[in-house]
Amino acid sequence: MSAAKEFELPSMPTxxxxxxxxxxxxxxxxxxxLEHALTEHLRLSGxxxxxxxxxTLGRLDRTFDRAKKEEILSxxxxxxxxxxxxxxxxxxxxxVLYTLSAVQIYALFDELSRIDVEAVVGFLxxxxxxxxxxxxxxxxxxxxxxxxxxxxxxxxxxRLDAVDVDKACAYINSCKNFDGGFGAEPGxxxxxxxxxxxxxxxAIGGRLDYVDGDLLGWWLAERQVKVxxxxxxxxxxxxxxxxxxxxxxxxVLGKTHWIDRAALARFILxxxxxKSGGISDRPDDEPDVYxxxxxxxxxxxxxxxxxxxxxxxxxxxxxxxLRRMGIELSGTGKG
Amino acid sequence: xxxxxxxxxTCPEVTTGWNRRKEAVELGAETAEAARDxxxxxxRVSEIALRNAPKSYPSWYHRKWTVSRMIxxxxxxxxxxxxTLERERALCxxxxxxxxxxxxxxxxxxxxxxxxxxxxxxxxxxxxxxxxDNFSNxxxxxxxxxxxxxxxxxxxxxxxxxxxxxxxxxxxxxxxxSAWMYHRWLIARARALKIPDERDAAxxxxxxxxxxxAELEPGCKWPLLARASLEDEKSxxxxxxxxxxxxxxxxxYYRDVA
Numbered sequence: 001m002s003a004a005k006e007f008e009l010p011s012m013p014t015x016x017x018x019x020x021x022x023x024x025x026x027x028x029x030x031x032x033x034l035e036h037a038l039t040e041h042l043r044l045s046g047x048x049x050x051x052x053x054x055x056t057l058g059r060l061d062r063t064f065d066r067a068k069k070e071e072i073l074s075x076x077x078x079x080x081x082x083x084x085x086x087x088x089x090x091x092x093x094x095x096v097l098y099t100l101s102a103v104q105i106y107a108l109f110d111e112l113s114r115i116d117v118e119a120v121v122g123f124l125x126x127x128x129x130x131x132x133x134x135x136x137x138x139x140x141x142x143x144x145x146x147x148x149x150x151x152x153x154x155x156x157x158x159r160l161d162a163v164d165v166d167k168a169c170a171y172i173n174s175c176k177n178f179d180g181g182f183g184a185e186p187g188x189x190x191x192x193x194x195x196x197x198x199x200x201x202x203a204i205g206g207r208l209d210y211v212d213g214d215l216l217g218w219w220l221a222e223r224q225v226k227v228x229x230x231x232x233x234x235x236x237x238x239x240x241x242x243x244x245x246x247x248x249x250x251x252v253l254g255k256t257h258w259i260d261r262a263a264l265a266r267f268i269l270x271x272x273x274x275k276s277g278g279i280s281d282r283p284d285d286e287p288d289v290y291x292x293x294x295x296x297x298x299x300x301x302x303x304x305x306x307x308x309x310x311x312x313x314x315x316x317x318x319x320x321x322l323r324r325m326g327i328e329l330s331g332t333g334k335g
Numbered sequence: 336x337x338x339x340x341x342x343x344x345t346c347p348e349v350t351t352g353w354n355r356r357k358e359a360v361e362l363g364a365e366t367a368e369a370a371r372d373x374x375x376x377x378x379r380v381s382e383i384a385l386r387n388a389p390k391s392y393p394s395w396y397h398r399k400w401t402v403s404r405m406i407x408x409x410x411x412x413x414x415x416x417x418x419t420l421e422r423e424r425a426l427c428x429x430x431x432x433x434x435x436x437x438x439x440x441x442x443x444x445x446x447x448x449x450x451x452x453x454x455x456x457x458x459x460x461x462x463x464x465x466x467x468d469n470f471s472n473x474x475x476x477x478x479x480x481x482x483x484x485x486x487x488x489x490x491x492x493x494x495x496x497x498x499x500x501x502x503x504x505x506x507x508x509x510x511x512x513s514a515w516m517y518h519r520w521l522i523a524r525a526r527a528l529k530i531p532d533e534r535d536a537a538x539x540x541x542x543x544x545x546x547x548x549a550e551l552e553p554g555c556k557w558p559l560l561a562r563a564s565l566e567d568e569k570s571x572x573x574x575x576x577x578x579x580x581x582x583x584x585x586x587x588y589y590r591d592v593a
Contacts, residue, residue: 235512235513
């Protein structure tokens, strides 16, 4: 039975849409909490997760009124650095990671005109090194995550021409492992989160031929554990966030039917805080915006009827946002 | 520096704090007094951060940046650099004894042993020790495959030893997927052997062992999965049918590869 039909069964827990939207709204207000202070360095990613979660639930305008939306956008504006990069929060150094988050937030709110495209493109292209890899900032840390962030942001801005895409993809290929997965650098162990970024980057770069779909698809399918959830590496505990990292990769490969989607959906729904909203990593843990978004995004890929805006597995943005931007949607096989 | 130390040891994920330290190091390097022994402080502070948060990307990177800068400014042959690299290798061993799956530490260790010029044989020996300590150590199996792959074609004598190592693991822990995943890679390497007799012998011997494990562990999916890639067409279908019934979550996969 397909997961979409399973969602109608009485045994399937309900997705608490109202509660999750309230949870995201509260998270965006609670500036005086300790959690808020400790996560200030990745505030832009937090905003992207929250905004994208309510968008996919079809509640963007109801959750954020005009004033709140402007407050969020001004905050993003103020995270911009002179070199065109964005920091994770105000006063933080710019980084490729948060530059993508900023572009994603502007895209979600249809406010791309607030971006100084040339400056962002200039920063991102200056991060590419001669072997095709990307550093996260000028201090030189290299990671395939940064390749994805740069290529995704550049594609969203229509400026992939500013970097050497072939070299970027060849570098990712050099990070491929014996199990078909990818690591952060050549020789780095496969990790489902890293697989998402590498498969996504290769999809954007038009080089999915570098992927051994049967081998990697199988490794990804083996991430599902008995309780239905997915882990990120062999012999590890399941975590809701891998619902996204694994399932999106399988989706790009056209192989989401290689796992038990209904069991995964049940696992995600069991991680909900049904009273106060939010989704946690595992049942009965403390929810946060990160797991809330990736849980909902995973359900979106499985066609949950309450997630009204289908999400694109490569860009991690609603398909309607990409369509609005005139971006061709990723071909996702039968999965 | 005291302020950033407090920041990065309490909240090691704040990259900006580490960046201020890097800037200070670079500025300080201009005066001879401050330049003396600048690295000890960076290694000390990042070690505190890593003790509290062993999976913190910025803390690991700060350490790598520090050691890279030492190598760049003092040269690989400098006594201080060599001593530091050896100390770092020992630190990695300690941390991997505490958590043998910490991929940050494995990555950092690769950088250290590469800088030290450690031989492939010595590194293979280390992965063997880690695997024998714990057959579930997928990180060590991975590292072993990466070393063998980097060394070039895996020859039939090497393969024979590796098949034995994997078999030892799944005779002991048949349900542990680490050795089985390594085994799948070995089968692919065996198929790539250039001499047909060697290739056929390697495949036949792998099949024999998988049949034996499957008989000993009738409820275990892993030997069946390996057999599915080794058996002839007819037996293969039977094996895939059995897999579909004992591992229904992945029935879509078994159908597609049938």
